[in-house]
Amino acid sequence: MSLLLERWLPWLADLLQLGGPVLGLILVIAFTMWVLLFERLFYLFAEFPRELERAERHWRSRRERTSWFAAQDRKAVTGYLGSRLGKNFSLIATLIKVCPLLGLLGTVIGMLEVFDALAATGSNNPRSMAAGVSKATVSTLAGMVVAIVGLLAHSLSERRAAAVRQGLEARFTQFEDRDHA
Template identity: 35%
Template sequence: MEKILSFFDQGGSLLWAILAVSMLMWTLIIERYWFFYFQLPQLQAELLGQWRNRSPSRRMSEQRLKHSLIARYLAQALRGLKAVDVLTNILPLLGLLGTVSGMIKVFEVINVFGAGNARGMAAGISEALITTMAGLITALSGYFFAANLEFRARSAHEQFNTFLTDR
């Protein structure tokens, strides 16, 4: 625990912001996987039940019902993915902000003590590099899982659409 706190101390206050944003992003990602594995099959069964119980006498309302069911299915499958995308795009920017903040500290040390204070400059450089690394690593993992979740949503949508069309 002491090493973790030391790491966050070296990374500066923006590292805590990166942690908070990445935790929110991961919460949304985990929720989406939970949805795909446990709730999407229930939603699909519910919507298919509505499709099977439709009135066979009205052709036009059948098309509207089909489009409504498909739109509802897609909206549920894509829910929350925009937020994951936004958070994933914010993370490298927070890392870049940490880089700028760390470099400003380096220039302040140079301004006050001159270029001979290596220890003082190292703290700013450390902050710059740690926040950049943290922002990029969390963003890269977010990009991967966001793309995977979007692929799952589109595939599930196509499968559901095909299932309704074949019936």
């Protein structure tokens, strides 16, 4: 583990210096986005099946399942489970949308540094402009990469959660069909 840190920490520090403070903010947002995405996937595949089993046990323990009261109970349970499935997806989507905008902000800041270097030196010396150009390109690249990868992961996980959410009502009405048979 320490060898891994020794190898990656200097590289990350160089990258942050190269990209400027906007890149640091993009990396913080990327970390937050991935923590939320992994939490959603953990919930979907580890916690939700247990919650669903408890809800189905509760539903099967009802004496009757066809009255208005039973329908209200079923709607409450499926609504609760459905809302738990959709938790944090809007926040993740917002973080994804912010990343390219921050990349654009880094581009503008980097280009301002280029123009400042041009004004200070009075020439088009490439060395004086290199820092600004690197900030412009690195932050743009980081914002776009985080947004694209995040968008793919978000889309797949949200689609899976939506499919599970759609099947909730059918799972609970199947018990009614068995009762009538």
